[in-house]
Amino acid sequence: xxxxxxxxxxxxxxxxxxxxxxxxxxxxxIKGDIPAHQLTAxxxxxIGFTVQGTKILSIGERxxxxxxxxxxxxxxxxxxxxxxxxxxxxxxxxxxxxxxxQNVLQxxxxxxxxxxxxxxxxxxxxxxxxxxxxxxxLRLLRLSKTTRDIPALxxxxxxxxxxxxxxxxxxxxxxxxxxxxxxxxxxxxxIKWFRVNFTRPIDIGEMASKAGMAINTFHRQFKRATGxxxxxxxxxxxxxxxxxxxxxxxxPVASAAYHVGYQSPSQFNREYSRFFGSSPARDTEKLRxxxxxxx
Numbered sequence: 463x464x465x466x467x468x469x470x471x472x473x474x475x476x477x478x479x480x481x482x483x484x485x486x487x488x489x490x491x492i493k494g495d496i497p498a499h500q501l502t503a504x505x506x507x508x509i510g511f512t513v514q515g516t517k518i519l520s521i522g523e524r525x526x527x528x529x530x531x532x533x534x535x536x537x538x539x540x541x542x543x544x545x546x547x548x549x550x551x552x553x554x555x556x557x558x559x560x561x562x563x564q565n566v567l568q569x570x571x572x573x574x575x576x577x578x579x580x581x582x583x584x585x586x587x588x589x590x591x592x593x594x595x596x597x598x599x600l601r602l603l604r605l606s607k608t609t610r611d612i613p614a615l616x617x618x619x620x621x622x623x624x625x626x627x628x629x630x631x632x633x634x635x636x637x638x639x640x641x642x643x644x645x646x647x648x649x650x651x652x653i654k655w656f657r658v659n660f661t662r663p664i665d666i667g668e669m670a671s672k673a674g675m676a677i678n679t680f681h682r683q684f685k686r687a688t689g690x691x692x693x694x695x696x697x698x699x700x701x702x703x704x705x706x707x708x709x710x711x712x713x714p715v716a717s718a719a720y721h722v723g724y725q726s727p728s729q730f731n732r733e734y735s736r737f738f739g740s741s742p743a744r745d746t747e748k749l750r751x752x753x754x755x756x757x
């Protein structure tokens with residue numbers, strides 16, 4: 463396994479503290495001392511591979527340490543706060559990400575017997591990386607150096623990664639993402655609507671109706687999928703958007719608060735400080751300073 467990992471690390475030598483697309487569809491990489499504000503974002507459905515170092519990921523009330531080499535599955539869009547650390551020998555944090563493609567996953571599921579896939583999975587967790595899965599990631603990453611092979615081989619290597627994750631400890635969650643009529647897929651469609659309409663007041667009955675669920679069932683399934691209640695999810699979407707407006711688009715604090723749906727700037731300041739750890743003005747000034755030193 464060490465030789466496989468060493469080759470992956472070598473292929474990632476051009477990675478930087480900003481996410482880099484590899485040229486292989488859906489595959490990205492990142493490395494180094496990544497600012498925490500960059501890691502605090504709405505994450506898309508993906509499989510993440512922590513190659514080296516540690517990523518500390520917070521989703522709702524859950525905090526998970528992802529120590530390399532390990533992987534995780536995010537089957538829905540979800541707001542995340544995170545930080546990274548080098549490994550015990552001081553080598554930089556490194557990770558790969560593979561966006562989930564529901565069509566590819568559905569095609570694979572049609573070819574697999576149901577008894578291969580776990581019937582239930584724990585909540586979001588770090589999963590041990592075995593040599594077969596690591597070799598599949600290596601084959602996909604190698605294509606970044608032989609781009610002519612990408613159209614022919616990338617789909618096969620992507621399917622292999624999905625297959626090996628499906629039969630692993632988080633396979634149930636991945637399977638739910640691929641089934642269009644699963645509760646998770648229904649929640650995913652509501653989240654898609656939510657991402658566009660997060661400034662609107664929440665109507666739980668309307669959202670439950672969109673998912674085709676009773677209100678209590680919707681609440682339970684939403685929290686199971688995201689780690690957050692619908693109100694918490696909305697609040698974090700609003701705060702993430704407001705942070706970008708203030709830090710990078712020049713909005714005054716009160717204007718950003720109103721723009722994302724808050725009626726009270728004082729409430730916005732309290733919730734912003736609680737979520738990001740400092741006031742909007744102080745936090746966004748720090749963000750601008752960090753970004754100016756990286757340009």
